[in-house]
Amino acid sequence: MRLWIARTRKAAMKAIDVLSGKVELHGKVLEVEHSVPKRQRSCKLQIRNIPPHMQWEVLDGMLAQYGAVESCEQVNTDIETAVVNVRYAAKDQARLAMEKLNGSMMENYALKVSYIPDETAAPEGPSAGGRRGFNARGPPRSGSPGLGARPKVQSDIPLRILVPTQFVGAIIGKEGATIRNITKQTHSKIDIHRKENAGAAEKPITIHSTPEGCSSACTTIMEIMQKEAIDTKFTEEIPLKILAHNNFVGRLIREGRT
Numbered sequence: 001m002r003l004w005i006a007r008t009r010k011a012a013m014k015a016i017d018v019l020s021g022k023v024e025l026h027g028k029v030l031e032v033e034h035s036v037p038k039r040q041r042s043c044k045l046q047i048r049n050i051p052p053h054m055q056w057e058v059l060d061g062m063l064a065q066y067g068a069v070e071s072c073e074q075v076n077t078d079i080e081t082a083v084v085n086v087r088y089a090a091k092d093q094a095r096l097a098m099e100k101l102n103g104s105m106m107e108n109y110a111l112k113v114s115y116i117p118d119e120t121a122a123p124e125g126p127s128a129g130g131r132r133g134f135n136a137r138g139p140p141r142s143g144s145p146g147l148g149a150r151p152k153v154q155s156d157i158p159l160r161i162l163v164p165t166q167f168v169g170a171i172i173g174k175e176g177a178t179i180r181n182i183t184k185q186t187h188s189k190i191d192i193h194r195k196e197n198a199g200a201a202e203k204p205i206t207i208h209s210t211p212e213g214c215s216s217a218c219t220t221i222m223e224i225m226q227k228e229a230i231d232t233k234f235t236e237e238i239p240l241k242i243l244a245h246n247n248f249v250g251r252l253i254r255e256g257r258t
Contacts, residue, residue: 042118043088045098046075050082051107057176057183057190059084064195066100067093081109085116159207159214160243163225167238168194168203170228171221178224186217204243 050059063069068089075083088094094115102113163171172179172192183190188209205221207214218240225238244252 042116043070043091043094044116044118045086045088045094046083046114046116047086047101048081048083048112048114049109050084050111051109052081054082054107055176055180057179060191061176061194062101062106063097064193066097157245157248159209159218161205161207161218161221162202162241162243163205163221164238165201165203166232166234167225167228168192171205171224182217182220186213186220188213188217190217202241 060069060072063072063086066088069086070089071085071087073085075085077083086094086097088097098113098115101111104111170178171182173181179190179192182188186209188207190208191206193204193206207217209217222238222240228234229236229238
């Protein structure tokens with residue numbers, strides 16, 4: 001049964017959080033969710049009921065399991081748990097994330113996932129014409145679902161480096177503790193692309209920060225790898241491999257002078 005009870009996004013979110021799974025009607029627990037016609041299902045999802053202390057690195061890693069995440073923005077709400085809007089690169093990736101994450105448990109919190117309608121798509125049926133969708137809601141929030149805020153990124157050009165795959169675990173640390181410390185100390189956002197090139201000997205790491213923050217994070221990562229190499233008796237040299245964007249390679253070379 002469908003029942004339209006809210007005409008604003010904030011009211012709808014509050015109704016879902018108050019009613020879904022918490023209210024009984026004729027002996028059955030109500031399950032309330034956003035209803036989006038198939039034609040309007042886009043690459044964008046809204047994920048609710050995220051543990052309030054969850055760190056960005058953990059959330060990013062979870063989302064990346066289902067595809068390439070183009071954006072992840074926190075939504076301001078008056079509820080204790082966190083809410084984010086996520087855009088995937090393709091619809092099938094969003095659909096897979098929807099299927100896998102909706103209702104899944106994370107630290108005793110059941111995630112609630114729904115589509116954000118594509119208002120440019122033709123609505124289904126005559127009754128959908130007057131339906132109001134979820135419009136963009138202000139600028140992206142720079143905070144975080146967890147206690148630690150997303151670092152303020154001050155450079156549009158990230159630093160990308162390659163690291164041997166066997167050192168990725170040491171860089172991340174137990175339950176992500178090491179990578180969290182690096183991001184906090186260097187005021188940077190670090191993405192470790194573990195899912196790329198399965199079986200490859202090296203994995204790319206992207207560092208978003210100021211030039212100083214990128215340099216500091218890179219230095220810390222190199223120190224961690226060198227220590228891990230000593231502890232594991234890894235005898236090969238660990239070079240610093242930087243991935244330069246194609247648009248800037250010419251500027252770096254400049255006939256060999258630079």
